[in-house]
Each structure stands twice: as C-alpha cells, then as structure tokens.
Amino acid sequence: MPPRRRRPCLVCGTLTRNASRCDTHQAVWQQQQDRARGSAHQRGYTQAWRTTAAQAVAQHRAAHGDRCPGWGVPAHPASDLTADHRIPKARGGSDDPENIGVLCRACNGRKRDQ
Ligand SMILES: [Zn+2]
Ligand SMILES: [Zn+2]
Known part of the structure; x- marks a missing residue:
C-alpha cells in the first residue's frame, strides 16, 4: 500500500492519515453522527x-x-x-x-x- 498523504485534522490541526480528522476527533465526530442518527431514527423525527x-x-x-x-x-x-x-x-x-x-x-x- 502506498503511504497516504497526511492532512491536518479539521478540529485540532494535527497531521493525520485519515481523510479529514485525527483518530481522536474522527471518533468523536463519528459518535456525534451515530447519536444524532440514532435518536432521530428512534423517535421517528423526520x-x-x-x-x-x-x-x-x-x-x-x-x-x-x-x-x-x-x-x-x-x-x-x-x-x-x-x-x-x-x-x-x-x-x-x-x-x-x-x-x-x-x-x-x-x-x-x-x-x-x-
Ligand atoms: Zn484532531
Ligand atoms: Zn407537564
């Protein structure tokens, strides 16, 4: 696998191989997405x-x-x-x-x- 270019995290600016966020902030962001999707879905909030x-x-x-x-x-x-x-x-x-x-x-x- 060729090494991917490092990009700065959108939140803290730390260089990362992830698409847009460092591992820490990627995890935080993913949790927020899951929570928003989960609660909206559970309650039928369209x-x-x-x-x-x-x-x-x-x-x-x-x-x-x-x-x-x-x-x-x-x-x-x-x-x-x-x-x-x-x-x-x-x-x-x-x-x-x-x-x-x-x-x-x-x-x-x-x-x-x-
Ligand atoms: Zn970060
Ligand atoms: Zn009341």
Missing part, C-alpha cells in the same frame, strides 16, 4: 414530523396558552411545550393530528420512560 409537531404545539398554545395538560400530574403552566405521539409510531401510531398530544418536556420525558 422533517415532516417536526412540522406537524410545531403545528400541534402552536394550536395547543392558541387554544390553551402556555399550559401543559399533565402526565401523571395535574395540568400546570409550562412554556416548554413539545408534541408527542399518543400512540407511539413503533406501536402503529400515525402522524395524524388526533394521535398527537402536547406536553411539557418534563411530562413528555416521564411518559416516554413508562
């Missing part, structure tokens, strides 16, 4: 879903204001509202508005943990 979710939150705000209906807790004021599937996509839930519920981040996290 661009279409993000649009649907933003619309659901906007409609909820217009109707109820900054208020979380609560999950395992009574309804309460919340400014960090997020939309989520009532029936998870993994269990056949759809992106239709009737399958989308709005909760604050804390309640959404609690729901997801169940």
Whole structure:
C-alpha cells in the first residue's frame, strides 16, 4: 500500500492519515453522527414530523396558552411545550393530528420512560 498523504485534522490541526480528522476527533465526530442518527431514527423525527409537531404545539398554545395538560400530574403552566405521539409510531401510531398530544418536556420525558 502506498503511504497516504497526511492532512491536518479539521478540529485540532494535527497531521493525520485519515481523510479529514485525527483518530481522536474522527471518533468523536463519528459518535456525534451515530447519536444524532440514532435518536432521530428512534423517535421517528423526520422533517415532516417536526412540522406537524410545531403545528400541534402552536394550536395547543392558541387554544390553551402556555399550559401543559399533565402526565401523571395535574395540568400546570409550562412554556416548554413539545408534541408527542399518543400512540407511539413503533406501536402503529400515525402522524395524524388526533394521535398527537402536547406536553411539557418534563411530562413528555416521564411518559416516554413508562
Ligand atoms: Zn484532531
Ligand atoms: Zn407537564
């Protein structure tokens, strides 16, 4: 194998035989890519879903204001509202508005943990 030209790492500038990053930063970058891809995939977060979710939150705000209906807790004021599937996509839930519920981040996290 002919020796490859060394290039500076995009992050730290250390000369490396890798395409664009030193071994350390290549590993870091790969982890970030995997994590981003994995979490987006697991939650079914596509661009279409993000649009649907933003619309659901906007409609909820217009109707109820900054208020979380609560999950395992009574309804309460919340400014960090997020939309989520009532029936998870993994269990056949759809992106239709009737399958989308709005909760604050804390309640959404609690729901997801169940
Ligand atoms: Zn580096
Ligand atoms: Zn809440």
